[in-house]
Amino acid sequence: MPELPEVEVVRRGLTRWVSGRTVAEADVLHPRAVRRHLAGGGDFAARLKGRTVGPARRRGKYLWLPLDDPGFSVLGHLGMSGQLLVRPEDAPDEKHLRIRLRFADGQGTELRFVDQRTFGGLSLHDNTPDGLPDVIAHIARDPLDPAFDDAAFALALRAKRTTVKRALLDQSLISGVGNIYADEALWRGRLHYDRPTATLTRPRVAELLGHVRDVMNAALDVGGTSFDSLYVNVNGESGYFDRSLDAYGREDEPCRRCGTPMRRRPWMNRSSYYCPRCQRPPRTTA
DNA sequence: AGATCGCCCTGCTTGC
């Protein structure tokens, strides 16, 4: 599944291969892929036609393309299985092709949104004065954003009176951290997922934030080289999952620090992976 | 009204 580093790779790929091009036609092949565009697929296609796209932007796992009509943008989210592919126009359709954008130039490539599980999609939205699609105005900055405010994050985290993994996944506090990165950062920080945020000191929060950034940057280093071939994988197949993860998916495997078998626990309809020795549970599991 | 939880979706894996 695409995580923030993969989405960033996609953003760079879009800027390189799609920005500056003018949409000749948009084909919506599956209505669910435009479900956030409330006016429907026909309206989506009609309003996109003739628009020229600007440099791709990203916040958390959201991507958007500002349009030459400065009032609005194409917003995208890859969900669990979404891909944005720049493909030759004559390449056969992918099995799960949902949206196709043709361009009014002679480059011979088109942009395809392919998504098996249809958690992702594209939509058009008005921009806020900050140039953000209005429907994501509530999404906090992500930890790779230079304007991310570490001190404000630490304050808000401790004020929330929640547990640390919930906080990491709370998009109003910090965006772009999914289940995998949360578990990896917590393992690095030797923190149990149910640790109350109120018990974390500011230095501890700063350290945790550092771990989140380290994991993301490591993945970005690997993924950043994957899109510069001819068939432009603007798809986020970064090779991240070839990297060795320290926590996620390692149930019963030895902790890389202490050798204790890692555990998996059901958590919020998901799983949490942790080392029972390095990441001691809080005394009161309330 | 802030916090919590269920649901959306499909293909691969697991178990009987």
Add this chain to the structure above:
DNA sequence: TGCAAGCAGGGCGATC
């Protein structure tokens, strides 16, 4: 062997 349940999970909206 075949079928069915389990699992993956971001984000939104309903609910309390």
